[in-house]
Structure formats: structure tokens, C-alpha cells
Amino acid sequence: MFALLVGTGTGIPNPPKYDVRLGDIVVSVPQDNHPGVVQYDFGKYEDDGFVLKGSLNKPPPILLSADGQLVEEEITDRSPLESILQHITNKLGISRPEIEDILFGQNFAHMSQEKDCRKCEEMGGEKVAREARYYPVVHRGLVLSGSGIVRNSIDRERLRRRYKAALCFETKAAGIMDEIPCLVIRGISDYADAHVQEGWHHYAAAVAAAYCKTILCKVDSQKHMILYVPCR
Numbered sequence: 086m087f088a089l090l091v092g093t094g095t096g097i098p099n100p101p102k103y104d105v106r107l108g109d110i111v112v113s114v115p116q117d118n119h120p121g122v123v124q125y126d127f128g129k130y131e132d133d134g135f136v137l138k139g140s141l142n143k144p145p146p147i148l149l150s151a152d153g154q155l156v157e158e159e160i161t162d163r164s165p166l167e168s169i170l171q172h173i174t175n176k177l178g179i180s181r182p183e184i185e186d187i188l189f190g191q192n193f194a195h196m197s198q199e200k201d202c203r204k205c206e207e208m209g210g211e212k213v214a215r216e217a218r219y220y221p222v223v224h225r226g227l228v229l230s231g232s233g234i235v236r237n238s239i240d241r242e243r244l245r246r247r248y249k250a251a252l253c254f255e256t257k258a259a260g261i262m263d264e265i266p267c268l269v270i271r272g273i274s275d276y277a278d279a280h281v282q283e284g285w286h287h288y289a290a291a292v293a294a295a296y297c298k299t300i301l302c303k304v305d306s307q308k309h310m311i312l313y314v315p316c317r
């Protein structure tokens with residue numbers, strides 16, 4: 086038995102190598118001796134700084150193999166992700182938000198008590214220059230799981246420097262990885278900073294669900310018991 090942990094996460098953008106954007110998909114794939122998910126806040130402070138305690142299980146080989154097949158299909162433009170996503174969004178009556186995907190520079194703080202970034206834009210907040218993109222990209226690497234929510238770019242960047250292949254934060258996986266083998270799939274709904282990204286949550290959940298279904302199409306469900314675990 087294995088599980089797919091599916092929901093939204095907050096992105097750790099690091100372009101051009103890890104150009105994680107709103108509406109993209111992050112999949113927990115082992116990197117740099119880490120098992121796909123790192124419980125980044127579980128450890129102790131020693132003389133040399135913070136040291137992680139323990140290590141979580143890796144995702145089950147059958148799901149990593151299915152993801153590997155999809156990598157090849159993406160390269161040859163044969164992935165069914167786009168059609169599955171279209172089916173899901175049509176059924177739910179949602180679409181990719183027509184809101185500008187703005188990533189403010191890491192040193193530019195949110196300038197308002199309001200739940201939008203109009204003031205940040207009026208103040209001429211530094212934006213990270215990126216070419217527009219209107220489709221989701223699948224990123225594979227580390228998911229940082231912890232008990233608290235990261236909502237400032239200083240901590241986001243500190244953890245990004247510590248874990249080079251870190252792609253997103255979330256708060257549920259660490260508690261589940263050692264109970265049942267699972268693959269974590271997250272749709273990106275914001276950038277783990279203080280700025281406000283209203284409007285991406287539903288679409289981000291839909292892209293995660295679409296990738297989950299794309300993976301399941303590669304797994305023989307007659308032979309395996311699969312748990313689908315939706316998480317916010």
C-alpha cells in the first residue's frame with residue numbers, strides 16, 4: 086500500500102535553475118542524499134549550527150518509476166497532464182488565473198496591511214524579471230515539511246541556501262512519510278513570502294490533482310492499494 090499526498094504548497098523560486106512559479110507542480114523526488122521530503126525544523130542546534138535529526142522514508146519505487154516515465158513523456162511532448170488538467174478544470178468550472186504572477190525581490194517587504202499588493206506595486210517594489218509563462222511546469226526535488234508556515238522571504242532564502250534542491254514548503258508530509266510510503270505532489274499557490282497571492286489556490290489544487298491522476302495512469306491499480314490523501 087502507498088499514498089499520494091496531494092494539495093497546495095508554497096513555492097521556493099530560484100530561477101533560472103528552479104524557476105518555480107504559481108500554478109506549477111512540485112513532486113518529492115530524492116535529491117542530495119535527502120529522501121524527497123525534509124523535516125527541516127526537526128533537529129538540534131550544535132556547535133556547527135542546526136543539525137537535522139533522523140531521516141524520512143523515500144517515496145515508493147513504483148511511484149518514482151511512474152514519475153520517471155512522465156519525465157520522458159514531457160521531454161517528447163507526450164505527457165497526458167495537459168488534457169487531464171483541462172478535464173479537471175472544466176469539470177470544476179475553474180481556469181488558470183488571469184492575474185499577473187509577480188515575484189517580488191527577496192529584500193522587498195510587503196508594504197500594506199491590506200490583502201493585496203497594490204501598494205507594493207505603487208511603491209515600485211523590485212520584481213524578479215521573468216518571461217511570461219502560461220502553462221504549468223513539473224519540478225522534481227525536495228519538499229520542505231515543517232510544523233510552521235513560512236511567510237517571509239528571509240527565512241525562505243535561508244532554507245533555500247541550506248537545501249539546494251528545495252522547491253516548496255508544506256506542513257503535512259513529515260507526519261505521514263514514516264507511517265505509509267508516499268509521494269508528495271503540491272500545486273504552488275504562493276511564494277512563501279509576506280506578499281499576497283490571491284486567486285491561485287483553487288488552480289494550484291487542480292494542477293496537483295491532475296498530476297496525481299497522471300501518475301496513477303502509470304500504476305496498475307489492480308496490483309496495488311492506493312490511498313489518495315488530499316491536504317490543504
Ligand SMILES: [Zn+2]
Nearest residue numbers: 195202205280
Ligand atoms: Zn506585497
